[in-house]
Amino acid sequence: MVIKEIKEYASIRTKARAYLCYIMSRNISAKREGISQEEFIEHQLELLRDNIPKLDLVYALNNQGQQIGHMFSQKGRIGKEHEVGTDRSDRAYYYKTIKEHRCVLTDPYPSLGTNTMVVTASFPIYDEEDNLLFIFCVDIQLKDILNMISPSSIDSSFGTYSKFVYAGFSVALVLVSLLLFIKGVGGFLSLGIHLNSIDINEMFKATILLTLSLAIFDLVKAIFEEEVLGKEKKDGAGDGHQTMIRFLGSIIIALSIESLMLVFKFALTDPSKLIYAVYLIGGVTALMIGLSVYIKANKSDSSR
Numbered sequence: 380m381v382i383k384e385i386k387e388y389a390s391i392r393t394k395a396r397a398y399l400c401y402i403m404s405r406n407i408s409a410k411r412e413g414i415s416q417e418e419f420i421e422h423q424l425e426l427l428r429d430n431i432p433k434l435d436l437v438y439a440l441n442n443q444g445q446q447i448g449h450m451f452s453q454k455g456r457i458g459k460e461h462e463v464g465t466d467r468s469d470r471a472y473y474y475k476t477i478k479e480h481r482c483v484l485t486d487p488y489p490s491l492g493t494n495t496m497v498v499t500a501s502f503p504i505y506d507e508e509d510n511l512l513f514i515f516c517v518d519i520q521l522k523d524i525l526n527m528i529s530p531s532s533i534d535s536s537f538g539t540y541s542k543f544v545y546a547g548f549s550v551a552l553v554l555v556s557l558l559l560f561i562k563g564v565g566g567f568l569s570l571g572i573h574l575n576s577i578d579i580n581e582m583f584k585a586t587i588l589l590t591l592s593l594a595i596f597d598l599v600k601a602i603f604e605e606e607v608l609g610k611e612k613k614d615g616a617g618d619g620h621q622t623m624i625r626f627l628g629s630i631i632i633a634l635s636i637e638s639l640m641l642v643f644k645f646a647l648t649d650p651s652k653l654i655y656a657v658y659l660i661g662g663v664t665a666l667m668i669g670l671s672v673y674i675k676a677n678k679s680d681s682s683r
Contacts, residue, residue, distance in 0.1 A: 384496070384521050385487055387529065392484065395528045399431070399500040399517065400482035406430050407502055407515055417448060423515060424451045433523040435490070435497055442511040444468025472499040476514055487521045496521040545606040549599050556595040563588030583640050590636045594629035601625030627670050634663045 406426040438450040566585030641656040
């Protein structure tokens with residue numbers, strides 16, 4: 380599921396950065412107004428804590444990347460005395476802020492404190508001569524930033540409900556596929572072992588049932604992996620909905636097998652009806668062309 384969260388974060392990262400940087404710029408001031416540096420830092424951290432919902436941690440760094448004072452969470456001041464002065468100059472939220480000279484938002488990374496995936500927004504403060512004074516950093520868990528910026532994210536209430544719904548449909552379709560498989564195998568077994576007495580029509584019916592069973596199972600596999608497990612799309616798949624692609628692919632496979640069976644069936648029983656098998660093959664060809672165009676268009680869009 381983390382893979383899907385990271386992909387979703389990539390799509391809303393610009394909005395998330397704009398939102399967090401706006402809040403930080405509205406609540407951070409470079410003016411001390413006659414108070415000590417320690418009081419100034421603590422006051423700024425408390426403002427950020429109160430105005431950014433669901434933040435994990437908020438703390439400040441000096442121009443060398445060393446932690447100034449304690450960290451704050453929604454519950455208040457945290458951390459131990461020996462953590463004050465910790466060197467964080469090797470962290471992305473420090474050196475990217477220095478390099479870009481502006482507020483930045485990092486890629487997701489595992490937090491050492493909470494052992495969860497977090498992102499960090501960092502906001503630099505400069506004096507009138509453009510010298511870096513402080514960098515204020517806000518850690519937010521990945522799932523919280525998704526819910527904050529994109530309410531319809533995969534971890535929202537509706538997203539969780541959708542996963543249960545897709546799981547329910549997957550179970551139901553698996554049962555349908557199993558019943559078709561049992562019926563198809565039973566049809567084959569009912570033909571007996573005497574080749575001369577085998578009914579061609581019954582054999583084709585059994586084959587069609589097994590083909591439908593395979594197509595439905597393949598569709599269930601695509602739905603469950605994408606919608607329930609949140610499995611990452613394969614490279615080069617583009618942005619197209621993989622469930623639909625797999626569904627159309629299953630239909631094409633099923634119709635291709637059935638058209639082949641119709642060719643043999645009509646060749647043996649009624650050659651005058653072969654034209655209907657040709658029509659079906661033409662329809663399958665049209666579906667393959669349409670699916671190829673769809674996949675090609677999605678690859679082109681994703682490469683831009």
